[in-house]
Amino acid sequence: MDYTCRLDGAKMICTITSDRDLAAPVFCFSGMAPMTATKGGERLRGMGSFTEVALPDLKAGHPHEVVVEYTDGHRAANRAWLPLGPYLRIRGEVIALPYRPKGCVPPALPDLGPFDGLPLVPQPVNWTPSDGTVAVTGVQCGDDALTAVADLAARRGWRFDGGFPVRITTADMAADAYRLEITPKSIHITAGDYGGRFYAGVTLLTLMRAGPLPCGVITDAPRFGWRGQHLDTARHYYQPQTILDLLDLMALLKLNRFHWHFADDEAFRLEIDSFPALWQKTAFCGEGHLLPALFAGAIEAGGSYSKATARQIIARAATLNIEVLPEIEAPAHALAMTHVFPDMRDPADNGPETSVQGYQGNCVNPAMPRTWDVLDAIAKEVGDLFPFGLLHLGCDELPKDTWMGSPKARALMKEQGLETTQDLQGWTIAKLAETVVQNGQRPAAWEEAAQGANGGIGHDAILFSWTGQGPGLEAARAGYDVVMSPAQHVYLDMAHSADPDDWGASWAAFISLADTINWDPVPDPALADRIIGVQGTFWSEFTTEDSQLWPMLMPRMLGVAVKAWQVDPISADDLTRLAVSYQRIWPVDRAG
Template identity: 25%
Template sequence: MQIKKVFSLALFLLFLSSCEQNKIQNIEVQITPKPLNQTMGQGFFELSSTTGLNYPEELKISGEFLKSFIEQSKSIKLKKGNDIRFSIDETITSDEGYTLKVSPETIEIKAKTDKGAFYAVQSFRQMLPVAFEIGNFEKSKVEIPAITIADAPRFSYRGMHLDVGRHMYPVAFIKKYIDALAMLKMNTFHWHLTEDQGWRIEIKKYPKLQEVAAYRNETLKGHYSDQPQQFDSKRYGGYYTQEEVKDIVAYAQERFVTVIPEIEMPGHSQAAIAAYPELGCKEEQVEVATKWGIFEDIYCTKEETFTFLEDVLDEVLELFPSEYIHIGGDEAPKTRWKECPNCQKRIKEEGLKDEHELQNYFITRMEKYLNSKGRQIIGWDEILEGGLAPNATVMSWRGTSGAVQAAKSGHNVVMTPTSHCYFDYYQSKNEDEPTAIGGFLPLEKVYAFNPIPEELTEEESQYVLGAQGNVWTEYIPTEDHVEYMVFPRIFAMSEVVWSSPSNKNYPDFVNRLEHFHERLEALSINYANHLYELSGQLQNENEQLSYTLETVTKGKAILYTMDGTEPTFKSETYSKPIPLNKSVNIKAAVFENNERLGSVFSERINLHKAVGAEIAIDKEPHKAFLGSGAEGLINGISGSDTRFGDKEWLGFWGEDIEITIDLGAEVEITSIETRFYNGNGQWIYAPRTLEIAFDNDKDFKTYELSPENLIVNFKANFKDIRAKTITIKVPNFGTIAEGKQGAGNEAWTFIDEIIVN
């Protein structure tokens, strides 16, 4: 009898042990960016004040970071020993690669360099409870699941940008920004320091840069497109002292983040010219710019300018040890150069063809100077115009064509196209989003970005160093607002540049991101939470229209109404596509435990006569702004009033288009409506005219448009028209005029729903 009891107890304990092992085995370690390889083990490592830490001098930064991070909890103090061991492993091929092995006995971190070990620590950090982030972990031990990680980045350049010319932020915030980059294994901070609206770095040889160029008299209120424009009448500005810059650079170095300064030239230099008018072609006094945009006062190409810029760069080089110095090179109108005797003399003396080649001369000359100091230049893709400086690296922002051109010429490239990398764009269709410059860049689109353009061969793709997210701050005046625009899109970008494409999975990413929210809150980072928003899609199968709803988060219910009322936990539960036979106003939301999560999704579906018809466009939409394809123009759904990049607007760059709609049968047509986005600040212009014809009629009727507002509406009424087909010609606006944003480039055309009644 006693033997049976002992045997039963043993079985019970074995069962408990098995359950515990399975429990540990099934723990999901959620690390972002996703590691290259990770395998869960059995059991766990117990971290406590009996744990010993050992690291060689070569891995000191990483070892000290981990020690400090754990010990800030105050409840655990590490001692010397080999329970947590750092070691050099020369067999790891990547300087930024590492292995991290957690077993019940030890934690082993191996890397070729301190940088690789540091990234191992950042992965390990995410395995610890969130309380460690703010030093209030009160327990005496913590159990860490056994795991083996072998990891290395996909790209060598993994960056984030911050513009402090339009709005600037305290040193403490710049360090917080760098901390976030390091946590997500990003290694480059692109610091945009000079602008038309403010010069933000102390240059001791030129004190007026601090006294004059660093301050503007007032700032534009509202959006650039608002009419009339209004200003706040408040002096704004400031600059970072050289001591502050040294402090920030050193802080970044301790986190293996390289700070690349940007000193704009030859354009975006009105603030400097306001301080020293002799740097401009007219040598007349101008003011530091008080609104956003492109300005015609750019650096003149006379010798005094190059002396000034070389002096400035000499001081910059003393502060920044980075290999690269960013020299801008973008959006430099040539108006002043065309009128300037000095610039025209330079063109003639140097045997240049035009002002574009003069810009190449300017950039090449600055490159030679920086090369003589052992540095390299990087610039926006406009530096390709007129020929590329011999050793320049191109930062491709106007789509990917600049990157393709540069890479095929053997130049290094960093990818940062507006379509996927501009975090100053809207990230949600919610109308209560804070004012942004325009555009629409949701989290999923950032995550879907592939930095390797499809036009490049495998050999040419080696010139793509990586990618970065850009944060231009015209409409981002505070630190909280910066964080709101950056987080969580920075998580998606970190995975784009670090993780293997084969490991990327958006639903898995969303699950990890949802888990990360608690850590962001502990770090007092203000993030945008759009994970509980819904997306909808009109479907047409076998001539039956229906509407689908989905959310990226799992285990949640979708409840909806079709009469425009707010959904509650008592509303209809979505389980399959909603059949449609009339115009409706669907409202829906994600619910969990009878509580609504996130905002209410709203979609007005207008079943006009063209919905479900056949449509063709003689040009393909630009691949960055495909919307829902041609069918999206007649799906009964209008695009956002402010987010031209959403899935309902179609974008075409510099092309006339012809649209043909086949209604399937002859019907009476009383009106045709559509609308165009007219965000000139983003190079988008509504057409001046529109042409319409019916069936095979070659006699198109021309209609005039008045492109004055941000949204340009068009409606034509008809009498006694019956037709089967409609043809609409939309001519492109043409080349953008000098002095405007994007001057010299072809305009974009953005068109929304075509409504046929």
């Protein structure tokens, strides 16, 4: 069996050459958005991006060409948009078609010469050099935070612990701040907490990787308390070791919040006890499963995370000064949930709402008692598992006119004095947030949670601004704490460039390394107290192998770290110079 696929403008030309005669085969695949066949076959059915195309009989050795195109205004931008996980189905038999995408090949960084300063990302607040350097192969690690740095180094195959003297002094300093004095005979660390000592150690480790330690004094403190990186493990199941590797990378860049997105339309991957059917029936997708091979990259794909694995990730994160924020997703992006529990929807709902991913029926209905049985139990159980004390509830991308065709929802709206879809969404997410608060936690959500006549989610929630900075600024003015995660700058699933041979999404922008720092997280100084952080984001619709993650994140994750930590700007050229040095620390093709 032979298979090739190539881009031709907006068209994707798929050529199938069978090694035997096949009668009435069905060509199955998924992609970045809903698709159809415009030549060589007829679309039978689909769900979101998963598409089935009826082909004519195939003759052995005779190539058959199928032209596939995106619908609803979408257009293939690069190789990542080619059909994922292609296979043939014939009379109950499933035949995989050979396709192994090579993933992202990041643009080569230009050699702009050495960086005039310390080879650190992010850059410290202040550096006062003194004469000379000192060759250090390892430092004394009697402190718990320095031991954690030594463990990180050992996992990466480096050395940090050794005999060079280190003295640690406790002082009243801001969270994660530190003072690091390097002399020819010793190192002196001053900090007020574990984070400060840990980041002093990370700075030492990074400098040791670059060469002899420069003598002098570094004083450093972060601009924001929230310095995050998000990972979508719902569309693609990442091995736990990959998540642990990501935590190490975050720690090296002084990022301290891991946003774990394990639930979405395509799967719920955390092995909860309250409703085990939810993960048991959705962790794997593909032939013979509840959901087809959505973004799977294979005939069958997936996996789930046990509570023991979650605790392992939480524990590792804690040693790296990282808190883990779980996200459960409501009321939209709940296709997996509504397929497992159809009574979370009104059976009389005749509304035509369709999500941007092409799904119908992907929203739970707040007028259904089952909705609250499930959501409240999940919120409590997941909240109890994660010690951070925050729970992200989702609340993004609600389809237009959701619930408007539901008699039960319309009755609830009348009872509560609500008029629009956004009003009911605000009421719904506020009700779920109340459960979170009663469970002793603080809610978080995407920017849309501020919508609605009642002011949205309320309950001292943290909102994440993703479509741009505008909604975040509006939310901050309304009294919400806001994390800035504008898609145009820090959505690292976006392609690096417009080159068709590139890899990644494109709906927000093409994001170069320079684009990651070409913005101001606080454009309105009056809102400085309400904008609490910066977070990078990675969605996994086109990820078929864990190894494809790293060249998408690096080196652009350096820009996220810069914006999250530094107050003073850095030029794109200097960031490029630093990125060249960091390629030796974390190669872009690193697989673990």
